[in-house]
Amino acid sequence: MISNDISIQNYYMLIENKLNQLVQEQNVPFNQLFSAARYSLIGAGKRLRPILTIATAEIFGTHSEKALNAACALEMIHAYSLIHDDLPCMDDDDFRRGKPSLHKAFPESHAVLAGDYLLTYAFEVIAIDEHLTSTQRVKLITILAKNAGAEGMIAGQLMDIEAEGKKIDLETLRTIHRYKTGALITAAVAMGGIVANVVEEVQSILISFGKDIGLAFQIIDDVLDVTESQQKHGRNISSDILNDKVTYVQLLGLEKAKQTAFALVEAAKLKLRQLPQDTSLLEHIADTVIRRTN
Ligand code: GRG
Numbered sequence: 001m002i003s004n005d006i007s008i009q010n011y012y013m014l015i016e017n018k019l020n021q022l023v024q025e026q027n028v029p030f031n032q033l034f035s036a037a038r039y040s041l042i043g044a045g046k047r048l049r050p051i052l053t054i055a056t057a058e059i060f061g062t063h064s065e066k067a068l069n070a071a072c073a074l075e076m077i078h079a080y081s082l083i084h085d086d087l088p089c090m091d092d093d094d095f096r097r098g099k100p101s102l103h104k105a106f107p108e109s110h111a112v113l114a115g116d117y118l119l120t121y122a123f124e125v126i127a128i129d130e131h132l133t134s135t136q137r138v139k140l141i142t143i144l145a146k147n148a149g150a151e152g153m154i155a156g157q158l159m160d161i162e163a164e165g166k167k168i169d170l171e172t173l174r175t176i177h178r179y180k181t182g183a184l185i186t187a188a189v190a191m192g193g194i195v196a197n198v199v200e201e202v203q204s205i206l207i208s209f210g211k212d213i214g215l216a217f218q219i220i221d222d223v224l225d226v227t228e229s230q231q232k233h234g235r236n237i238s239s240d241i242l243n244d245k246v247t248y249v250q251l252l253g254l255e256k257a258k259q260t261a262f263a264l265v266e267a268a269k270l271k272l273r274q275l276p277q278d279t280s281l282l283e284h285i286a287d288t289v290i291r292r293t294n
Helices: 002-022 031-041 050-057 066-086 110-125 134-148 153-163 170-197 198-226 229-233 247-253 255-272 282-291
Strands: none
Touching: 002 066, 002 229, 031 110, 031 229, 031 247, 031 255, 050 066, 050 170, 050 198, 050 255, 050 282, 066 134, 066 170, 110 134, 134 153, 134 170, 153 170, 170 247, 170 282, 198 247, 198 255, 198 282, 247 282, 255 282
């Protein structure tokens, strides 16, 4: 357990350093683009997705350095999604990670462009990664594009917006969550599998694990939206209530929602135990998904 915590801490530092290196201030007339991107990208966030990518690669004996650029590219896409999600035309959130949202700290136009920049740059980072073969790069770009795009997050975001103010059932909510939040978390694990060159059968197990913890992560996010609203949004009313969104907590109640997330993580861990490798590091990360407080 302690050594798993040390590994995660190490990955965290590696990710912070690499992101700092990849997105720097520049002596150019459009430096505000980099300042805005750095405002959202650097120095905050749990880094769950890139940690998952590196940890997945490492359980198959692949060195963290090999997975680092791809992991950071994924975090850039996550950062872009949060920047755009906070915009007035989306969730209209004034705070993110305990400070003003990007469009509150910079002009709204710059927030849109910084998000666009992080989205496009992410693919460049993978395309030119010399640690990987051309085949690995193409596979990584493909899985990331699918899971961030119309087969994943963007589709989920649109379904989420369409569902606002409507009464939706549990199955519909699950579908929205699987796309909106689950897809990038699934991609995180699958990308680790690609970097480690795992065979198809193993990749299927990893993807199934990713789907379960992705859904559990979103359920806990709904729980925290209610229980930690002040800390998350700087106000006492839940952002989901403000945006008239149906959540797991509304449909199941607080306790049943938590139990559902815990059961998903237990199922996910069992799936990993089909593998001959020591998967305790990934199992430990899965536990942090449901034990988190932010
Ligand atoms: C605008 C294209 C576009 C997509 C937005 C994922 C998403 C789609 C919006 C985020 C809305 C949201 C807050 C969903 C809850 C789950 C989630 C993604 C929480 C934030 O992720 P964390 O907790 O954030 O990993 P940190 O700050 O730790 O990186």
